[in-house]
Amino acid sequence: MLHTSAESAAERVYAEVKEQILTNSIAGGELISEGEIAARCSVSRTPVREAFLRLEAEGWMRLYPKKGALIVPIGQREKRDVVDARRLLEGHAVRSVTSRPGAVPELVAQLRENLEAHRHADPSDVVEFSRLDAEFHQLIAAAGDNPILADFYVTLGERHRRMTIASVHRDAAVATRILDDHLELLDAIEAVDADRFEELLAGHLAGVHDLPGASA
Structure with missing residues (x-):
């Protein structure tokens, strides 16, 4: 005992x-x-x-x-490594979704529901705000129809949350940018435009996590 x-x-x-x-x-x-x-x-x-x-x-x-x-502080190398992994996984997931047109409406509906909850969340409640941010991206990864990659993406979730919270603490305007960027990412998925999604995702992650010089 x-x-x-x-x-x-x-x-x-x-x-x-x-x-x-x-x-x-x-x-x-x-x-x-x-x-x-x-x-x-x-x-x-x-x-x-x-x-x-x-x-x-x-x-x-x-x-x-x-x-x-x-x-241990969040270093630039850690940020870049997490962002690179997320770009690869989310980009792959969206290409899988857009190759199955029937899967697009379901993902779009899930993302719209998340975005609506995110808009009503208090940005000063960084714990809840970062949870909804992580959920948005995890919905995309899960829709890729590859359980192994989706599970691996979840393992990035803790570092993702910590990086997002640090970014919102650093600059309150980041919260607004996240919501605006998520709407654009959703629109690209709804338009079945995987190339546009990957371009937007690169800019979103580099901007939110303060990675100057990150390639788009």
Whole structure:
């Protein structure tokens, strides 16, 4: 029973700290300590240490003995790698959808529903705003009729959320751009124009995630 309780405490700390990293509540570059998190989560240091080791293994933090844990900032290389992967996966999905004209209306309806919810979301609620942003793009990936690629795209979801939240925090105008760009992406799919979609997606991702010089 004690072992199970220790595991559940470590799992809870892991989930709470990770969510704070993803939502920028703990910012990249910030140094946090086991004692600080133990106090915040009302647990001993042991489950915190276990959670930190897991977060380090996943690349979210670096541990420094007797100093604490440094939250790994979102680097330009990470942004470019995530954006490149998303362009490939979403572009492939849209080409698959547009090769099956009967699939286009269904995806368009799903995206319009998402866009309507997104328009009514409070941009200051960056957690919900970023969730709807991720959902829009995941709907596109899932429509590509390739479950392996769709599942791989979902694994990008956490980095996608963190990057979007950081971008909205950096510049409030990004929220408006996301909505405007999503409407254009939807229009390109409805027009069965995969080339236009890929062109718009490249500009959308480079602009939202502040990647100067990114190719279109």
